[in-house]
Amino acid sequence: MAFESPAPSREFLWDIFQRVDRDRSGYISSDELQQALSNGTWNPFNPETVRLMIGMFDKQNRGTVSFEDFAALWKYVTDWQNCFRSFDRDNSGNIDRNELKIALTTFGYRLSDNLIDLIMRKFDRNGRGTILFDDFIQCCVVLYTLTSAFRQHDTDQDGVITIHYDQFLSMVFSLKV
Numbered sequence: 001m002a003f004e005s006p007a008p009s010r011e012f013l014w015d016i017f018q019r020v021d022r023d024r025s026g027y028i029s030s031d032e033l034q035q036a037l038s039n040g041t042w043n044p045f046n047p048e049t050v051r052l053m054i055g056m057f058d059k060q061n062r063g064t065v066s067f068e069d070f071a072a073l074w075k076y077v078t079d080w081q082n083c084f085r086s087f088d089r090d091n092s093g094n095i096d097r098n099e100l101k102i103a104l105t106t107f108g109y110r111l112s113d114n115l116i117d118l119i120m121r122k123f124d125r126n127g128r129g130t131i132l133f134d135d136f137i138q139c140c141v142v143l144y145t146l147t148s149a150f151r152q153h154d155t156d157q158d159g160v161i162t163i164h165y166d167q168f169l170s171m172v173f174s175l176k177v
């Protein structure tokens with residue numbers, strides 16, 4: 001991935017971990033992570049994005065992240081920050097429709113203009129025609145998850161799948177989105 005940042009030292013991470021772990025429980029909860037992250041505005045960081053990220057790095061399935069898993073989580077967040085900045089070409093602090101189109105095309109998605117408009121409306125939480133950092137992560141993770149689920153059924157890779165109703169439901173319900 002082109003957006004990788006250099007690995008910070010264990011001391012640096014421990015310092016951040018202790019500041020994020022406000023109740024000193026030794027684990028970072030969704031609430032603590034949400035308070036620690038910023039989307040560039042005074043609005044709280046998208047709780048869905050926090051939930052997605054905790055779910056990804058929570059190896060013990062307790063809804064919290066230990067210090068051992070925190071390094072991976074921290075790297076994930078900083079890689080996304082670098083990614084976001086590189087696609088925010090006019091440095092406005094958000095992603096407009098054109099920037100989103102370039103980003104998704106760079107990630108290898110071939111989407112129609114109608115679909116780009118639909119994604120834009122879905123993840124533009126403030127209704128301003130732009131996507132903020134937290135919503136951008138959610139957008140990309142959801143798109144990736146849905147695409148992976150589709151591809152599992154699209155064995156001949158022609159972009160078309162035929163699935164039964166119960167297959168469809170089990171596909172949707174097993175998605176971590």
Ligand SMILES: [Ca+2]
Pocket residue numbers: 021022023024025026027028029032
């Ligand atoms: Ca805690």
Ligand SMILES: [Ca+2]
Pocket residue numbers: 087088089090091092093094095096099
């Ligand atoms: Ca921008």
